[in-house]
Amino acid sequence: MRIFITGGTGLVGSAALKALLDHGHDVTALARSEEKAEQLSQMGATPMRGDLTDPTKWIPAALEHEGIIHAAATFESNMGDTDIAMVNNLVEHASNLPADTKINLIYTGGCWLYPEAPVIPITERHVLDPLPAFEWMLDSIEHLHACSNFNLTVIHPGIVVAKDRGLICGLVEQIRQSGQMTIVGSLDTHYPLVHADDLGDLYRRAIQAGQSGLLLNASGFKSASLEEIAKTVAEQTGLAYKVAVQPLENAIEQYGDWAAGLGRSQRMEADRAKDTLNWEPAFDSVEKMVADCL
Structure with missing residues (x-):
């Protein structure tokens, strides 16, 4: 075609x-x-x-x-x-x-x-x-x-998500560079x-x-919760599990109104x-x- x-x-x-x-x-x-x-x-x-x-x-x-x-x-x-x-x-x-x-x-x-x-x-x-x-x-x-x-x-x-960009790739990069992952909103949010x-x-x-x-x-x-995703990243990279939670409001201010979706828990x-x-x-x-x- x-x-x-x-x-x-x-x-x-x-x-x-x-x-x-x-x-x-x-x-x-x-x-x-x-x-x-x-x-x-x-x-x-x-x-x-x-x-x-x-x-x-x-x-x-x-x-x-x-x-x-x-x-x-x-x-x-x-x-x-x-x-x-x-x-x-x-x-x-x-x-x-x-x-x-x-x-x-x-x-x-x-x-x-x-x-x-x-x-x-x-x-x-x-x-x-x-x-x-x-x-x-x-x-x-x-x-x-x-x-x-x-x-x-x-x-x-x-x-x-993808091999070289997206949520999971970003978390892998964060934990390798700083030893900590940043999660937006809540660890209980399902994606x-x-x-x-x-x-x-x-x-x-x-x-x-x-x-x-x-x-x-x-x-x-x-779905998977953000906590499950982050713990899997830590386990597979062999690094200690450590996360910081960014308030959803801060993400919206940083990226725009569309970032409110990062707090929408769904299966x-x-x-x-x-x-x-x-x-x-x-x-x-x-x-x-x-x-x-x-």
Whole structure:
């Protein structure tokens, strides 16, 4: 398939890009700078210069592809307005395509669109209760769903980790450098974790399937508490378990309103992805995820 992707150098997008290329797909990736274009080219994609904030320059070309994966966000104060404007432009251009044109489209949501759920695991049937910083995603999803030219799949990843970046990698680096790990909020907070490699495989399966109206949660296992994660990091690095807890309010002040999600305790199931697309996460435990970061 010929597939267009945004966020191709990000944690989620780069994993999806790799999975697609590994399975022989032809991938074009949006690049906001020459540096990103060179990076994407080295990864094996065809870079297309453009920016999320100016979608009119690249959306017509994106719609010439068989599939589109949206895995980018600015994480700036205007990220909601930027995303909604991009989606509006995408739908406007897609609506002018022939009625029989169908493009497989994946939109990236996230577990923070769901409410706190520290006991009963979240499924796709749960009522949404988005973090205020991401409430705009519901408008984007609704607008895309209404466009008949898209076979829309929405994927809600858990907290994404990877070999070289993300929560666990950061904790490993902290304990090795300073002998202490910093946890935001509370050690009792539960996170549904998903490894980027597994998530990339799910994106690949979903874009190939092209099912319309499909909603998928993505987590390698239901959850792990921050205490369990930190203790596993200490055990596998062979270093003493020592943590400092940063108040959630401080994290919000430092990173922005979106950081409130770091305090949202959740468990989440991904049975639908497994049953519908035969998805089998390789990283299905905290131990495996930590071992990958060592």
